[in-house]
């Protein structure tokens with residue numbers, strides 16, 4: 001039981017895997033599925049670099065066991081293709097080193113999905129879950145606002 | 152990734168959960184109920200927690216309920232704080248919960264997990280202390296419903312193998328005027344210092360506090376001072392501050408003196424907001 005055979009539904013595909021119950025979703029995405037877009041940062045739920053989307057909501061994949069994701073739809077940054085929020089990040093230069101970017105984009109993507117008409121307060125509340133070491137916050141805010149406006 | 156292995160179970164009924172716990176514990180295993188699981192995942196990684204088996208309660212329908220029944224609101228212990236905020240059935244709880252951790256983490260942290268956590272903030276319990284809520288507990292002896300004040304003294308006094316299933320809160324407290332604020336040491340997102348939640352029921356003001364002492368509390372003595380209506384706010388607050396439980400936290404997040412200074416201001420704010428709504 002410490003090892004389990006599971007099926008994970010990631011980016012629209014089913015993956016049959018053997019995982020330890022103790023493996024986090026972040027570890028399995030990166031080390032077993034080779035999806036290295038989700039970044040390890042603090043591994044403690046604080047930084048948001050590992051954020052993915054689970055059943056439409058943002059999730060810090062370092063705070064979730066892979067086994068808890070069974071039966072859920074997991075989307076990582078590799079599962080987004082030319083979405084408006086990705087384009088907005090490019091247009092607004094909303095990154096410098098880029099390490100925090102996949103996490104931010106996954107969080108913004110979830111916000112747009114859940115609250116397409118989010119107001120400033122909601123945007124702030126959601127985005128406070130992610131930290132950018134290079135302080136691209138203003139550009140990130142602009143990027144998300146531009147997409148919400150288009151909606 | 153945690154540095155030790157454990158068995159993972161996801162029961163679908165309360166009975167199954169209780170039996171699994173007893174069976175594992177009976178074999179001498181270290182077993183825990185796992186709700187959001189953030190405590191084990193974060194503390195286990197740095198060797199501050201260890202288990203042989205976890206029983207994930209998120210598959211149990213009773214633990215996921217949001218329902219009005221008669222005059223009561225039932226909330227399941229495995230609801231995430233985000234689910235509670237989005238549904239917003241208890242505005243004071245929404246406000247208090249929205250100050251825990253950050254938005255994404257609240258999609259994982261659960262109501263019961265926060266109430267039962269080791270960390271001393273456990274803010275999510277404050278609204279239930281103010282509302283004299285009932286707690287449904289299940290354990291080897293079956294299901295029981297207990298008044299929160301009988302079982303929450305600093306922390307939930309659960310016996311081995313018992314778990315919190317639901318809270319039940321009377322509608323008149325849910326509709327009562329309230330005030331809640333969390334003061335942080337730095338910025339909007341820094342570490343929490345003090346959370347104060349207050350509610351006015353009839354002419355009575357109730358107050359519950361987290362982050363002042365190493366446990367969340369509500370104190371009848373403190374409230375008696377605050378409710379001395381004939382007196383000026385200053386002397387009522389001074390009286391309240393003279394009967395605080397001990398010890399007062401005194402650490403890098405804030406000295407005891409500073410915490411009391413912050414509390415004094417929060418009490419002023421609570422009184423002015425709630426007395427403003429006096430009818």
Ligand SMILES: Cc1cc2nc3c(=O)[nH]c(=O)nc-3n(C[C@H](O)[C@H](O)[C@H](O)COP(=O)(O)OP(=O)(O)OC[C@H]3O[C@@H](n4cnc5c(N)ncnc54)[C@H](O)[C@@H]3O)c2cc1C
Nearest residue numbers: 045186187188189190252261263264265267272273314315
């Ligand atoms: C980024 C981050 C920020 C945080 N900020 C805060 C904060 O601001 N305030 C705060 O209080 N905490 C904070 N924490 C700590 C976190 O809140 C606690 O770890 C969390 O509340 C636990 O919730 P959970 O659902 O993950 O509980 P779990 O980890 O599942 O459980 C916590 C404990 O309670 C027990 N338990 C869980 N559910 C039940 C139940 N139904 N019946 C009986 N026992 C049960 C478990 O066995 C375990 O011992 C933070 C954590 C992180 C990762």
Ligand code: FES
Nearest residue numbers: 041042043048062
């Ligand atoms: S790595 Fe997950 S929040 Fe920092």
Ligand code: FES
Nearest residue numbers: 096098132133134
């Ligand atoms: S762009 Fe470097 S951490 Fe955000």
